[in-house]
Amino acid sequence: MSPALLGLVTIAIGVGGCLAYFYFSNLLLDKVLCPPRGPNAGRNINRANIIRPWLFLGPAVLALAVYLGYPVIETLRLSLTDRSQGGAFVGFANYSQMISEPKFWEAMRNNMLWLIVVPAASTAFGLLAAQLTDRIRWGNIAKSLIFMPMAISFVGASVIFKLVYDARPAGKEQIGILNAIWMQFEGGAGSLVFLKLLPIIILASFALLVGFVVWLLASPLKNSTEGWGLKLLRASAALLGLWGVFLSIRTGFGIIAASLPYGEPQTWLTIPFYNSFFLMVVLVWIQTGFAMVILSAALRGIPEETIEAAIVDGANPFQVFFKIKVPQIMPTIVVVWTTITLVVLKVFDIVFAMTNGQWETQVLANYMFDKLFRANDWGVGSAAAIVIMLLVSPILIWNVVQARKEMR
Amino acid sequence: MEYIAGRKSSLTWAVHISVVALVALWLFPTVGLLVSSFRTADQISSSGWWKSIFPSEQIVQMRTGGADAAVQENDVWVVTGNLLLDDETSPGADVNLTRFGVSSREVDAYAIGETATFANDKKTFTMEADGTYRFTSVDELKSRGQRIFATATVPPKFTLANYKQVLISGNRTDSMAKAFFNTLTVTIPATVIPIVIAAFAAYALAWMNFPGRALLVAAVVALLVVPLQLALIPLLKLHLGIGIGKGYLGVWLAHTGFGLPLAIYLLRNYMVGLPSDIIENAKVDGATDFQIFTKIILPLSFPALASFAIFQFLWTWNDLLVAKVFLIDASGETTVMTNQIVELLGTRGGNWEILATAAFVSIAVPLGVFFAMQRYLVRGLLAGSVK
Incomplete structure (x- = not known):
């Protein structure tokens, strides 16, 4: 049939x-x-x-x-048994084998990077897009175009961005837009502005954003009556953020010191450390629309009087946005952030289709798939799955607590 | 208030420009793929797609007529004709020629109308912009004509050949037709069945009183975020154990299971908000729960049903992991589009014309659904995450 x-x-x-x-x-x-x-x-x-x-x-x-x-x-x-020994109980042998593998730590490091960068960038871009499109006449069209990548599969998006990152040997016409732009730079003043100054500004604002989130997370630690679990969660998220701030500062100094290979086409996906960011761009591109839609609804829900009052008091548009609007939609920002965090933790297709974890781009979900279906090692694969579950569980608990609050 | 009004208008331009830039940035990659899918392999590898929209300058190689076209005039052999019309390697008659050359080392040595003298002054060549040429030689010509290089301004050209190759050629590696129908076969039951199951459960969770209801709602919320990676091995083992194996049934069941938490959550949240008077009135009038559900709740919940249907459709259509684990066996007969594209990336990584077209075929359907039903999608997103 x-x-x-x-x-x-x-x-x-x-x-x-x-x-x-x-x-x-x-x-x-x-x-x-x-x-x-x-x-x-x-x-x-x-x-x-x-x-x-x-x-x-x-x-x-x-x-x-x-x-x-x-x-x-x-x-x-x-995860506690070994398939090759007929499913015998082996305790934590799989876990200890896993943590002795450098590939696992590479995946963990990359996953942490994804966890900081993708939610932060998507939420920030989404908030920007929501705020900008809300007040203009063709805003709805702009919104649906930015939202469109949501409908595109991760695999389709990978193909789209592989074309963007495509590299041809030097001397040939570049067909990937990124290399075509890159070949325009040859070390003059323009290169200094776009390749040194601009990235540093972006990194600095990113570090500031993450720093702000760290401060938000850490400030209630001193004098609150929260339970130990929540405090621990706050502290670990804040530490992760601090690590992100440190990394972006270090990368900033790296960019200042680096002498860039002008005139040579780059195979972007094989440059260690930076290639993870080229993969993250794909997910940010997809998730920004989601963040924008939700945040735009939240922005519209802000009572007009609060904004009017601020304007009458002489606040400029930036003050209105950061001091009046953002604090009021904070709960929604948290929801968007956590939802994107969940997507990030499960990200598989993009890495699988674009690099398959080569050149130090491994992430946990792809590491697990590798173990399960290529190495046929169910024990370590399951252990990796449990690690993903553990990373998800704080959000799970938080969601359940919120839902129970609503039920009452 | 004048200050504020003036302030606003000066910012409006900045807002418009930033939104245009943002939208352009977001559209650019997709447009690149779309444009590439309408170009031939040569076009794609010779110039970036962003140049294809404008006329492009290309160096084309053509040949004059040979010995059999030559006529002897005053001790010299003369060949005349039109390179653009006569030559089979011509880029087409609608091309504008600007420069030419007679050796591969100097492909643009002469302007149109100039006369090139070469081969120890024994040969001359001249050409007009429309391709008519005059080639003279003191010696008798060989059977093949002279090679001519010309700088041509080629107007943009697009082709549907890639879509033919991908959709109807039947080529074993390139053809997406089978994968397209396989994807459709996976998607439709995997979208419809969870809706039916979830609708009944959501009604019970929203409008029936029974012990353990709060616990069940909490469980649904918890299962909402359980990563499906966890489920792969145990379920594959289960499927192989009870004889379903790898196949459509397995993937339908898996998608149903994975889609249920969101379905129940969305539908329950929506149903709770329905006015209770209607339901109580119907109960007073003697309607059973089953009748209330099918005659009142289901029609009223249409927006929520539609938004979940879109979610589930997009998710199952775009899915790679579940299909890879539960559906695609060694024979590859049941491959889905996402999987075939990944395979194409491996086997035909450089053939952008095939890749771009294949990717666009798989993207087209969700994009159509997206633009047609965006309203419901947005509503579902808002109901799902902002409470």
């Missing part, structure tokens, strides 16, 4: 089956098991009301348990 026909049949069976299940199970409950008449009518109605929610929930709970609940536990178990 052709797959398309099979697909149609599956849709029919799947949807029909679901509907039939819901219909007939309800019918069964009402007509046969607990009919709301006869001598026990009252008791039957109560019973039916107890059972019915579970009829509605049944398939979903089953699917969630099998497809998401069970794997968490099973992965945990697999």
Whole structure:
């Protein structure tokens, strides 16, 4: 049978089956098991009301348990066993093997870099785009064009950016835009402005942004009544941010000291350390639209009076933006930041399609895929998956706490 | 207030310009791929795509007529004709010639209209901008004509040949037709089935009272962020163990499972917000829960259903990891588009015309859905993350 026909049949069976299940199970409950008449009518109605929610929930709970609940536990178990020894329990051997591998630490370092850069850059660009497009007439068109990369697959985006980063041997016409621009520089004043000054300004503003976030994270540490877990979380996120600030300052000095190879086409994806950033650009390009849409809705939700009051008091547009608007949408910024963080932690396709972890661009998700399906080492692969889970879990707990607050 | 008004107008221009720059920056990479997919391999490798929109200067190589076209006039052999029309390597008749040369070392030595004298003054060549030429030689000519290099201004040219190659040629490595239908086969059931299951569950979580409801909602929120990387090995083992193996059924089930938390979360949040009067009135009138659900809740929840459908569609269409693990077996018969593009990147990494076209074929459908249903997508995003 052709797959398309099979697909149609599956849709029919799947949807029909679901509907039939819901219909007939309800019918069964009402007509046969607990009919709301006869001598026990009252008791039957109560019973039916107890059972019915579970009829509605049944398939979903089953699917969630099998497809998401069970794997968490099973992965945990697999990470403690060795497949080549017939699944024998080996304790933390897989973990210790993993942390002795330089590739794992490379993946961890890159993942931390991704965790700092991508959410920060996407949120900042998104906020900028939201603020700029909100007040102009063709803003909606601009928004949907910036939002468009959301619909493009990571793989498609990888192809798009491989063309941007393409390199031809020196002397030939460059077909990648980045190299075509790069070949225009030959060390004059323009090169000094665009290749030294501009990156340093960008790095400095990035360091300031991350520094600000670190300060936001760290300042409630001294005199708050938060639990130890939250304090620990704040402290570790702040340390990660400090590391980011340190890295960007170091990179800034590196740029000042570097003598750039003008006139030679660069294979951007093979330059260690910097190539990770060329990969991050792809994700920032995709996620900015998401951040923009959410932040723009939040910006519109700000009460006009607060802004009017600030203007009457003589605040300039920048003060209005940073002192009035940003503090009011802080909760939304946090949500956007964490959502993008989640995407970053699972990023796989971009690295897989563009470098496959070569030239020091490995990340955890791709490292795990490598272990699972190329090295066939389920133990270490599962251990890597557990590391990803551990990195996600603070956000998971925070989400659950928030959701429970709302339920009350 | 004059100060503020004046201030605003001076900034408006800056805002417009920055937005134009931002949009251009964001569109530029995609446009590059789109333009490249309409160019031939030669065009792509000879010039950047951003030059293809304008007429480009190229050095073209052509040949004059040989001995059989030559006529003897006053002791010299003369060949006349039109290079652009007669020669098969001509870049086309609509080309404008500006300079020419007769040796590969000096391809642009002469301006149009000048006469080149070469081969110890035994040969001359002259050419007009439209390609008509006059070539003379004291000695008898060889059967092949003289090589001529010309600087030509070629107007932009685009072709659909790449799309033919990728869509209908049936070429084993390039053809995306099968992968396209495979992707469609994965996507549609994987979008429809979780909606049905999630809608019922969301109704129960929103409008029914039972012990453990809060716990279940919390569990859904928690499962929302569980990385699906965790699920790969255990589920693959499970699928192989119960006989589903690698195939469509497995990938449908996997996508259903992974999509459910978001579906339930979105739909429940939406259903909770529906007015309770309607539901209570219907209950008073004797409607069963099943009737309330199908006749009242489902139609009212259409916006939420649509936004989840778009999410799930985009996610399953664009997915690589789940398909690689649960669907694609060694035979490669069930490959999906994302996987085929990654393979093309490996095997035909330099053939940008094929890569760009293949990528664009896979991008086109989600882009269409995106622009058609953007409203619902935005609404879903807002409901999903801002509460």
